[in-house]
Amino acid sequence: MHIAEGYLPPVHAAAWGVASAPFVVHGVRALTREVKANPESTLLLGASGAFTFVLSALKIPSVTGSCSHPTGTGLGAILFRPPVMAVLGTITLLFQALLLAHGGLTTLGANVFSMAIVGPWTGFGTYWLLRRSNVPLMVSVFFGAFVADISTYCVTSVQLALAFPDPGSGVLGALAKFGGIFAVTQLPLAVSEGLLTVLVMRLLTQSSKGDLTRLGVLLPSRKKNENAEASA
């Protein structure tokens, strides 16, 4: 999904960089605040970053006959809120830009905007709305991760269409072209990402009930409350 190095005109590259920077700065603050307030979060934060690392390294074949990779940003956004993912996503993108020639430094701003900002926010928003409407946890997690993934690729398509409008059909024509390449390819991958995120969330509900309750993903159980009262 990453826009390759040098493939955005300088003005666009700079504009996306300017748009992304405040989110990343805010994210760094949110991240340090979280680690200071809850040092026991560090492990789960590491695991969320690791999930993004694994998923964005997996190039998976898709129905369009080309390959693409998931983003893995939905999980961390649901657990720790989107600002934290702006940082974890940027780290992943930097790793790929510097070592793998995948994405790039000049296009980092644009790629951060799609994968580390819009993806986590839309994913988290979807999850939050579904939870508010009493949709079961795992269904909400699935759609949260699905939307985080697909929206990332939609933004990439828009970014490329804005930079390279079709000479005949304009920005919309170009959007159809890039959308056909990215968004359609991404559909089955977004389903896979949703299922994998559900899998990890299921494992977390078994292994880390305490963390999930503190983060508000699981409601505190009665037994937990009694324990807390007893220890207080």
Next chain:
Amino acid sequence: MSRNAKINTLLLLVVAALAVLPLVLGLGDHKEEPFTGADGEAEAAITEIAPDYEPWFSPLYEPPSGEIESALFSLQAALGAGVLAYYFGLRRGRRQGEARAGAAKEPLVTTGDE
């Protein structure tokens, strides 16, 4: 197998099926080079729309071959998988330790009562 483990296995199987089906069904056959990266296709589309566009910056480091690139991608996946495995292993170990400590305490209490 417990019900939980069954559901988890099923989730993994569906993900695997989604990845393998496009290959089995030959959905890439209409292409000269099937199953290349979507971002490569986007680069091709850019050159089609704007034939004069020249990328104005090139990567500082480029893996010298496809093999090295795959190796680095595997390294990225392995790093992530390693951290995830560490996390879940640690949690499991702690849980077992707590359970064992709890089990060890109880007989002590009862013998004290006797």
